[in-house]
Amino acid sequence: MSRRLLKFLPLGLGALLASCSTIGYAAKVGPQTISNSQLHTELREVSSNAAFDALLAKNKSPVFGPNKKSYSTLFVDNILNRRITIYRILQVEHRLNITPTPLESQLAKALTVQSVGSQATFNAFSKAYQNQLVSDTRAIVAMEAHLAKVNLTTSGVQSYYSSHHASFIDVCSSQILETSALEADAVLAKIKAGLSFAAAASKYSVDKASQATGGAVGCGTISQYQQVLGPNYTHAVETLPVKTPSQPVQISQGWSIVEVTSRTLIPFHNAELSAANDELSHGSALLNSFLARQSRAESLKVNPLYGRVRDVGGVIQVAPSKGPGQKVLSQYFTPGLAN
Numbered sequence: 503m504s505r506r507l508l509k510f511l512p513l514g515l516g517a518l519l520a521s522c523s524t525i526g527y528a529a530k531v532g533p534q535t536i537s538n539s540q541l542h543t544e545l546r547e548v549s550s551n552a553a554f555d556a557l558l559a560k561n562k563s564p565v566f567g568p569n570k571k572s573y574s575t576l577f578v579d580n581i582l583n584r585r586i587t588i589y590r591i592l593q594v595e596h597r598l599n600i601t602p603t604p605l606e607s608q609l610a611k612a613l614t615v616q617s618v619g620s621q622a623t624f625n626a627f628s629k630a631y632q633n634q635l636v637s638d639t640r641a642i643v644a645m646e647a648h649l650a651k652v653n654l655t656t657s658g659v660q661s662y663y664s665s666h667h668a669s670f671i672d673v674c675s676s677q678i679l680e681t682s683a684l685e686a687d688a689v690l691a692k693i694k695a696g697l698s699f700a701a702a703a704s705k706y707s708v709d710k711a712s713q714a715t716g717g718a719v720g721c722g723t724i725s726q727y728q729q730v731l732g733p734n735y736t737h738a739v740e741t742l743p744v745k746t747p748s749q750p751v752q753i754s755q756g757w758s759i760v761e762v763t764s765r766t767l768i769p770f771h772n773a774e775l776s777a778a779n780d781e782l783s784h785g786s787a788l789l790n791s792f793l794a795r796q797s798r799a800e801s802l803k804v805n806p807l808y809g810r811v812r813d814v815g816g817v818i819q820v821a822p823s824k825g826p827g828q829k830v831l832s833q834y835f836t837p838g839l840a841n
Contacts, residue, residue, distance in 0.1 A: 526538050526805065527803075527805055528540065528541040528582055528804070528805050528808060529582060529585075529586055529802065529803065529804045529805065529808070529820070530801070530802070530803040530804075531586050531589040531590060531593070531800070531801075531802055532589075532590075532593055532800035532801060532802075533593075534589055534593065536582070536585055536586065536589065538805070540585070541578075541581065541582055541585070544581055544585065544631075545573060545577075545578065545581060547627060547628060547630075547631040548565070548577075548581065548627075548631075549565050549566070549573065549577075551623065551626045551627055552626070553619065553620075553622065553623040553626055554618055554619065554623050554626070554627075557618070557619045557623070558577065563576050563577060563580060564576065564577065565577045575809070575822055578808060579808060579809055579820050579821070579822065582804075582808055582820050583819045583820050584638075586802065586819060586820070587793060587819075588638050588641060588642075590793065590796050590797065590800070591641050591642060591645050591793075592641055593800075594645070594796065595641060595644060595645060595648075598648070600644055600645065600648050601644070602640045602641075602643065602644040603644075603647075603654050603655050604655075605654050605655055605656055605659065605774070605775075605778055606640060606643045606644050606647060606654045606778075607636075607640055608775060609643055609654070609775050609778050609779060609782075610636055610637075610639040610640035610642075610643050611636050611639075612775050612779075613639050613643070613779070614635045614636045614638075614639045617639070618635070642789065643782070643785075645789060645792070646782050646785025646786065646788065646789050647782060647785065649785060649788040649789060649792055650782060650784060650785045650788055652781050652782055652785070654778055654781070654782065656774065658781075659774055659777050659778045659781060660770060660774075662777055662778075662780070662781045663770050663773060663774070663777040666777070666780070667767060668724070669723060669724070669725065669777075669780060670723065670767060670768045670773045670776070670777065671723065671724070671765050671766065671767055671768070672721050672722065672723065672764075672765070672766045672767075672768050673721060673722065673723070673724065673727070673739050673740075673762060673764070673765050674718075674720070674721040674762070674763045674764045674765075674766075675719050675720075675721075675727075675738075675739045675760060675761060675762050675763060676699060676700070676703060676712065676716065676717035676718050676719055676760075676761045676763055677703070677707070677709065677712060677717055677719050677735075677758045677759060677760050677761070678699070678702055678703045678706060678707045678709075678717055678758065678759040679707050679708050679709035679712070679753075679755055679756050679757070679758050680706070680707070680708060680750070680756055680757045680758075680759075681708060681756045681757070682756070682757060683750050683752070683757045685706075685757070686750035686756075686757040686758070686759055687750060689702055689706045689759060690747060690749070690750065690759050692706075693747055693759070694747075699716070699717060699747060699759075699761050700716030700717060701716070702717075702759075703716050703717025704716055704717075708756065709755070717761070718763070719731075721764075723768075724736060724739070724740055727739055727740075731753060732753055732754060734751040734752055734753055735751060735753050735758060735760060737751075738751050738758075738760040738762075739760060739762050742760065742761070742762045743762070744762050744763065744764060744765060745761065745762070745763065746761065746762070747759050747760070747761050748760040748761070790816075793817050794816040794817050797817045797818035797819065798818060802818055802819070804820050806823065808820055809821050809822045809823050810822075810823050
């Protein structure tokens, strides 16, 4: 599945863990208030999931400061900006009476798990927070479907699937990888002389992973091949007849002789969520534009402790405060001062 805006990885911005005051507001989004208590609860929920914290750090949004007695301001502002965005979406959905379809709810669950890295990482959140994350993603999916004028029901997605069968062909392939075109040509000549593809892969391929399985690479859709093995390999698996070795094609690891071993249409019941996600592929761009407009259509007030309201990439949101005396706050946030 393709990535979806706001699934959970950061949108956009450090905190001595003093006695956390939960009095007062974190942000006021139009008529609604995000309390300090809500924000602090979410910070604790996320920061207590070690696997997800590691994923955020890998994506240059560390949860903690120099020691685990502090949060990074980047982390705090990301969480607050995400919650502000969800409030904006829900307010419009309430006004327009937009309610998620059952399929949108199923897709939201799958996308949420994907966005946090794995099912195990998702399971490490509390049950209450798992439900919150899925609810957030469900609101996003429903708004994208509304903006894109997409009918995310089983019958609607069935129509999309039926007219896009090529996107749901499961292609299984094998390869023989060589370091040069000359070596690949020599191996191809042996295959044409009668050596089986599997035997040639086992004897001559320099790709140790597939060598042990007679060259078998695995199976996937054309878009998955494109993402993993690049355009030349993808073109080969897309155009080759089954069981016909290709001429050597250059890929990032060397020169590959490719063979398609099978092509199978993925049944609709296995492809439904993937088809729904594909049909909604342009929804993220529409949602980005919507959020930029919506952020200017209603007021946003932020507790100065968390930063200031400013335009960030076309969206009005929270950004670190600047100026004399604010240097530390650009890196570390002190919940104990929130009131």
